[in-house]
Amino acid sequence: MSEKPIQKPEYVKQPLTRRQFAGRVAAVAGLGGAAAYLGLAPEGWPGSLRDTTGLLSKPVDKPLRINDFRVDKPALAADVGIGRGATPADRLRKALDAIGGLQHYIKPGDIVVVKPNVAFDRAPNLGATTNPETLETLIRMILVDCRAQEVRVTDNPIESPPDCFAKSGLNAATGKAGGRVYLPDSNAFRVLNTPGAELIENWAFLHRPFTNADKVIGVAPVKDHNLCSASMGIKNWYGLLGGRRNQFHQDIHSIVSDLSIMMRPTLTILDGSNILMKNGPTGGDPSDVKPGNCLMAAVDPVAQDAWAYEHLLERGRNYPRYLFKAEEKGSGRVDWQGRIKEIA
Amino acid sequence: MLRTDRVFNRQPRKVLRRKIGLAETVFGACFVLVLALSTYWVLAQKDNFDPADRDISYETLEKDSTGEVLYETPLKLWVEPGQAGTAAAALPGTGIFPAAIVGEGWSLKGRVQVFDVSNVYEKINGAAEQYIAFGFKALHWADLTDGTRSIAIELYDQGSFPNVLGIFAAQGGNKRDVQTRGDLFWYRTSVGMIGGYGPWYFKIAGDEATESVVSAADRILAAMDDLPSSREAAAPLAYAVLTRGLGLGFGDLAYERENVFQYDFLSDFWFGKVPGDADARYFLNEQADAAKTSEIYERFRQEQARDCTVLDEGEDRVVMQHKFLKTIFALQREGGMLIGVDGAATPAAAAGSLERLREAVRRERKTDPEA
Secondary structure (H helix, E strand, O other), rough: OOOOOOOOOOOOOOOHHHHHHHHHHHHHHHHHHHHHHHHHHOOOOOOOOOOOOOOOOOOHHHHOOOOOOOOOOOOOOEEEEEOOOOHHHHHHHHHHHHHHHHHOOOOOOEEEEEOOOOOOOOOHHHHHOOHHHHHHHHHHHHOOOOOHHHHHHHHEOOOOOHHHHHHOHHHHHHHOOOEEEEEOOHHEEEEEEEOOOOOOOOOEEEEEEHHHOOEEEEEEEEEEEEOOEEOOOOHHHHHHOOHHHHHHHHHHHHHHHHHHHHHOOOOEEEEEEEOOOOOOOOOOOOHHEEEEEEEEEEHHHHHHHHHHHHHHOOOOOOOOOOHHHHHHOOOOOOOOOEEEEEEO | OOOOOOOOOOOOOOOOOOOOHHHHHHHHHHHHHHHHHHHHHHHHHHHOOOOHHHHHOOHHHHHHHHHOOOOOOOOOOOOOOOOOOOOOOOOOOOOOOOOOHEOOOOEOOOOOOEEOOHHHHHHHHHHHHHHHHHHOOOEEEEEEEOOOOOOEEEEOOOOOOHOOOOOHHHEEEHHOOEEEEOEEEEEOOOOOHHHEEEOOOEEEEEEOHHHHHHHHHHHHHHHHHHOOOOOOOOOOOOHHHHHHHHOOOOHHEEEEEEEEHHHHEEEEEEEEEEOOOOOOOOEEEOOOOOOOOOOHHHHHHHHHOOOOOOEEEOOOEEEEEEEEOOOOOEEEEOOOOEEEEEEEOOHOOOOOOOHHHHHHHHHHHOOOOOO
């Protein structure tokens, strides 16, 4: 058997001395020992990476802060606009004109998040969810009149989100108008930090649709509510919370007032087309729903809710406590006198 | 072959090749550039992504949502050997609902969902507290569809008939045009009906007031008295006396669970307005047995006598006049029941009303001998 030829004759071989060899063995042993210590040393020892409880590797979610989406209203425009007319489109246009027009608030290229109330798996005739016709009109106005880049429609309903969006007619309305529905999934939430909030200072928030968003508009129905008398523009933001949010119903006025500082929207639209006068928030009997010819748009959601409580729900001036708490937190003023403009 | 190479190479990182090709150099440079750009993109992107790229599609979520069922209907109902045919009240799929809710083109959309006190907020958050205040035990929810329209049936187990009446009244049902059929009662809405039967409070609501929805709702209503109802949870005799026996409407009925007449020993009383006398009302209370009835009767009589003057008294009956209000109060022991009239204008009127009430109780007892 002939000797195997050297395949790489250009390689220069260098011999290793005994000292060098010992040094390298020591280095390898040192590194191995250090790795073994880090991995095997009991939990709590300096530098130990053992994590039997899992606490060491628990992900730390840095609380998020979202933007203040408010836009200063034009000089001489009202804080709250009321539009009256035969169709939702007519009412919406008039209400927006009263506060300076939608084009003042939404600029070309904006990414706009629209938050309807899709809380329940109910047909639109029961008045428990936002009127699909109003939502469709609003999306068209944002995309066509204001030339926004994108309209994202989102909510975190109590029941199955796809079923709620489908049955309420809001999925179809969004698709028809050119918007896109963003449904919540477990990865769409992040912990939101709301300074000054009593109950939700750090709480899970449906964040994903708000990524890179420029403007936010809430579109809520006017409803009776079993616990807090009324569910209107401010209460609508409850739908962006995640986690076991039902516990907040024990202190409903605090949570609703917290919502007013959690979200500082560009605009709040309150739809008085189908008012759920009693047995809210779920309803169940179309005769509890009173048809109306009024739609509101506002930059002050507190004044807007106060006016709607008095004039649309017809409950007088004994306003819900959460409105006063929201005022204390700087979200607006309950006293709407002199700040309303109505276009019939 | 014996390997003669050293174990360690003293110059491991030294390029020992004498030549490195141009292509290799260019590729290396490009590779490093791509790596640098990728790293920059990852670092710069942070939250600046299009959420649509990371969104789960509507179709996927919809598919998942139908897969998440809280109640798994048993695949096959257990039927005792030899009793086949008698236990077919509910077929698999309709859960607690009578099988007759489906048919004539209408079928279940998804499974029947069941919620209890711990998770009812997942279905009716915000409204749940009102039901819980009236003894809520479970909510059974079924969605029916005929392909174009849909009907939702909400069936609340409130534990007892008085609780059902309580939630019915709290939601304003007693002010509506209530219809009855036996123990089943309901009023119509434009898209269905709302009513109760035994411990069940139900709402049937279609998505539109079409003829097909209304006729399907009628069919569902017809099946409602097939719901399971124990004697304890069924409408009590007092209710039957006031509605069937005396013909009072729902708006004329009231029920007080405790502290009746502001006495802590009186509970579970039914009241009904006396026709033709705005201030007078019948009252009825069922006790477990005659001995207990006598005990309560005696105590009630003694307490009332503190504020009233006794006008007439027999072994099982007493008529009194309030010392200040001057209204007439009559109380009678009738087997296991306490019956009476409160707030009558005259003793004769009180006696007449009490007699009508007593006759109605006796008639209803004959109708339902177990009562």
